[in-house]
């Protein structure tokens with residue numbers, strides 16, 4: 529009898545050495561319902577990284593894929609090979625679903641965890657002229673961009689903040705978001721009222737990591753519990769759609785996942801919660817990768833266990849980039865909440881068919897949810913109508929429902945050198961406009977292309993024989 533490996537070899541990919549950032553071969557293997565990458569760098573040796581904690585879901589992601597959408601324009605050629613060609617290069621397999629415009633390096637916080645290493649005295653504000661050019665670059669690449677996030681640093685500290693929003697609104701952007709820590713919104717109720725002028729088609733993406741002061745001190749450097757509550761009160765009073773954004777770290781706030789979802793459902797301005805496991809990038813003063821790392825599937829399991837709402841049938845891979853994105857949608861109606869994603873078959877999600885809910889079982893919840901879809905008579909084409917805003921779901925013919933009937937839970941896992949997988953990064957659809965005119969995946973921007981990182985990337989490139 530030959531000895532047997534302790535794992536099941538499943539696949540093969542290219543990852544990165546976490547020390548030198550050179551490409552390395554990686555086996556993908558299953559062991560004890562976990563998925564690992566086994567990597568070897570000729571210089572820095574072997575590494576075993578857990579990349580998922582649910583083999584069935586991981587395998588399901590391989591099937592939840594659809595042909596990528598091609599942007600109008602690519603900015604770089606394939607030369608050194610992925611991930612050293614970002615631009616987007618012609619080898620990239622997905623357009624920009626969500627794009628960040630970083631209007632400043634500065635921030636009114638100096639969080640111990642910050643992928644952009646921002647702070648009160650870091651870098652500078654981009655000029656309005658530079659920001660206009662970045663917006664124009666995006667329109668040139670995308671035509672009518674789906675979702676644009678005004679980001680930073682902390683964008684609300686920019687002295688021309690409202691002029692920036694005005695410029696964004698002049699362009700054919702379908703949905704505009706403000707990525708903020710909420711401090712200015714909390715301190716100035718009139719600021720939230722001014723934001724409301726940009727509705728509909730505008731949303732605040734509000735940092736909301738924890739209810740506990742010591743966790744906020746760990747992640748953000750100070751107790752922001754009152755700031756978060758006050759910001760939400762002001763946004764609610766002004767009627768501004770808001771998504772809560774939670775940076776997650778194992779052992780600190782992963783036990784609050786269910787409570788944050790319940791809290792979000794209780795606030796009328798909240799349209800959903802996005803959970804983001806910490807990416808090893810930028811400033812990580814208090815983060816330990818050994819003890820703090822969470823995978824997408826860890827978060828998915830925690831949502832199922834803690835939310836008392838969503839099941840495994842609701843939390844499905846997002847077909848444009850299933851390794852990185854998982855979603856569940858629910859309908860809020862008349863004081864009730866109906867999980868929605870379970871009503872769609874995989875082919876509905878992959879093909880984006882219209883109004884094709886399969887209605888087979890005599891299930892009260894299904895029946896009520898189905899009736900909601902069927903109600904209403906007049907079509908409503910405003911940007912806040914439900915069917916205009918469901919990215920990656922089938923278009924729904926539900927004229928009676930509006931955006932504020934919707935509640936969305938997203939898990940967004942960004943790649944870092946440890947879990948980097950070239951198969952996944954080519955499908956990345958969350959991008960950042962570089963001031964030099966390139967459009968760069970969020971993941972690779974934070975590893976290779978931010979200020980201060982490009983020089984090291986150029987050095988890596990100089991060691992590579994070009995692909996053509």
Ligand code: SF4
Nearest residue numbers: 610611613614617620
């Ligand atoms: S991540 Fe995309 S844009 Fe960057 S090198 Fe790879 S394929 Fe090209």
